[in-house]
Amino acid sequence: MTTTHFQTLIVGGGNAGLSAASQLLIKNPSLHIGIIEPSEKHYYQPAWTLVGAGEFDIKDTEKDEVDFIPKGTTWLKDAVATFQPEQNQVTCRSGAKYTYDTLIVAPGIQVDWGKIKGLKDTLGKNSVSCNYSFDAAPYTWELIKNFEGGTAVFTNPSSPIKCGGAPHKIMYLACDYWRKKGILDKCDVHYISGVGAIFAVKEYAATLTGIVNRNNIKPHFLSNTVEVDGENQTLYYETKNEQGETVRKEIKFDLCHTVPPQSAPDFIKNSPLADPNNPFGYVEINKNTMQHSRFPNIFACGDCTNAPCSKTGAAIRKQVPVVVSNLLSYLKQQSLKEQYDGYSACPIPTQYGKLMLAEFDYSNTPKMTFPFDQTVPRWSMWVLKKYVLPWLYWNRILTGKA
Ligand SMILES: Cc1cc2nc3c(=O)[nH]c(=O)nc-3n(C[C@H](O)[C@H](O)[C@H](O)COP(=O)(O)OP(=O)(O)OC[C@H]3O[C@@H](n4cnc5c(N)ncnc54)[C@H](O)[C@@H]3O)c2cc1C
Structure with missing residues (x-):
């Protein structure tokens, strides 16, 4: 050859x-x-x-x-x-x-689907989905749309991932959808995250903490999802107890959006x-x-x-x-x-029609492009994410013009 x-x-x-x-x-x-x-x-x-x-x-x-x-x-x-x-x-x-x-x-x-036991077999069915999969993302919407209340679990791994905001972006949108549907008070929403905070940049984290509280989301930080048993709708995660020992916990769910570790x-x-x-x-x-x-x-x-x-x-x-x-x-x-x-930038929708554009650098210092306070979620930033950026991507970014 x-x-x-x-x-x-x-x-x-x-x-x-x-x-x-x-x-x-x-x-x-x-x-x-x-x-x-x-x-x-x-x-x-x-x-x-x-x-x-x-x-x-x-x-x-x-x-x-x-x-x-x-x-x-x-x-x-x-x-x-x-x-x-x-x-x-x-x-x-x-x-x-x-x-x-x-x-x-x-x-x-690489999305390491195999690192969460059982996930590959149950993804896209048994009320388990993940927006990191082209095939499964439409199923997330089926689950959110048809949810009538119960326990909804959203997970985030401890490893670095592409778009660190994506595991919780979908949670805010789901809560907003359920509020408008009038069922949010029947939803018990849990965020199980392998990292120790909602967002690494404190200025943007403050806004997100407000959204978490408004939606009555229960965060479980430093908690790593290790198994999803789809048939029994049970998710297992590991966390540390007060003695610093690793303990395995479980949570039953009616809806689960889980994001595996990546490498x-x-x-x-x-x-x-x-x-x-x-x-x-x-x-x-x-x-x-x-x-x-x-x-x-x-x-x-x-x-x-x-x-x-x-x-x-x-x-x-x-x-x-x-x-x-x-x-x-x-x-x-x-x-x-x-x-x-x-x-880097993370456009985080906090509800339908509103988005916080978090921009920052290596030192986790905000680097805001626009002449307004970007810690405030805005309609204009939602328009940027939904309409402007996709067009820019196909027409300007891939062609080297932006
Ligand atoms: C759910 C989700 C939400 C996101 N949201 C945002 C967002 O709001 N804003 C944002 O900026 N980013 C977001 N991202 C992240 C963004 O999509 C990625 O950061 C970006 O696509 C990475 O580009 P890349 O070129 O490194 O990898 P990719 O775009 O993934 O491209 C890698 C390419 O390499 C090819 N390849 C793989 N293996 C080989 C091989 N052995 N030999 C040759 N080629 C190979 C693949 O086929 C692929 O075409 C999101 C990602 C996801 C999944």
């Missing part, structure tokens, strides 16, 4: 990979770029929260990958299996090998690119330049990196220009000038 060479090879044609390819071509139209991407479909995942709330058609979140591969690049429809960074080479599942001058690693994150895709974890000190196996990069810490011709962006930012498409919008500029500098043997400051 012959080996094909590219000036820049990109692993993953998702949000980060396609944005990077497009921006590279805008800056250097003669660059010879290959994109390795196995999927024929491309997904706008941020809308899956709205799908689960009955506000967005799932069909509009899926488009053909071929229509978004930037003209002038080569789509290699395959999946990377292993990396040989010493030889500037990757090997794909088909056996094909590709070499490169520079590599951008952007294969996203780097296995082929990244098992590769020389992974950070040996990161328990989730993410790609080891300099968190400011986005350059690999040990292989200088490799860059990474998107959900797959060990950068301690919140993993979102919003973060990618700020990471990609840094990667593109620094990679082009590297090719010209110049020093890397651009720095990513950890910017």
Whole structure:
């Protein structure tokens, strides 16, 4: 089998990979770029929260990958299996090998469905759903719409995940729907979270605590979901008792939205690119330049990196220009000038028609774009999330223009 060479090879044609390819071509139209991407479909995942709330058609979140591969690049429809960074080479599942001058690693994150016992078998039935699945998100809406009261459980893992807000966004929308339906007082709502606070940035957390209280949601922090028994509609979680011992608890539910732990895709974890000190196996990069810490011709962006930012498409919008500029500098043997400051954003709907746009950086300091107090949920930010951002994604972000 012959080996094909590219000036820049990109692993993953998702949000980060396609944005990077497009921006590279805008800056250097003669660059010879290959994109390795196995999927024929491309997904706008941020809308899956709205799908689960009955506000967005799932069909509009899926488009053909071929229509978004930037003209002038080569789509290699395959999946990377292993990396040989010493030889500037990757090997794909088909056996094909590709070499490169520079590599951008952007294969996203792995949702570890198997880490919650029983979840895979019961997802999408027995009143168990999850908006992190294209197939299950519409079922979330079926459950919320048809709920007549009882115990509703929403869970959040302790691992970093893509869009840290998504596990609780759907809970606020569900509560608002049930209030308008006149049944909220018959709903016993529990939030079982592996982390210790509702949100990491205190200014935005204050608003969310108000929403939690208004909806009479019972939070259980530092509580990790370990098993979902769908047939018996029982969820098991582990937490610490007053003596610091791990104890297993159970809760019966009538509706369950559960989000599993997440980590780097296995082929990244098992590769020389992974950070040996990161328990989730993410790609080891300099968190400011986005350059690999040990292989200088490799860059990474998107959900797959060990950068301690919140993993979102919003973060990618700020990471990609840094990667593109620094990679082009590297090719010209110049020093890397651009720095990513950890910017990320989490648009959190607090009820139908109102949303708080939480923006912040590595230091969890708010970085508000708009000239008003973004800790206050607003209609304008809901419009941004529901109408403006999806359009921007397909028309400007993937094409490298925003
Ligand atoms: C429910 C939900 C709600 C969200 N809400 C928001 C939000 O409101 N705002 C926001 O900014 N972000 C949100 N996000 C997060 C956002 O969708 C992700 O951060 C973003 O898609 C990550 O982009 P990526 O390119 O890193 O990964 P992806 O977009 O997931 O793309 C990765 C690509 O790599 C490919 N790939 C996988 N394995 C291989 C391989 N072996 N070889 C080659 N290619 C491979 C995949 O097929 C895929 O196309 C949400 C996500 C979810 C699931």
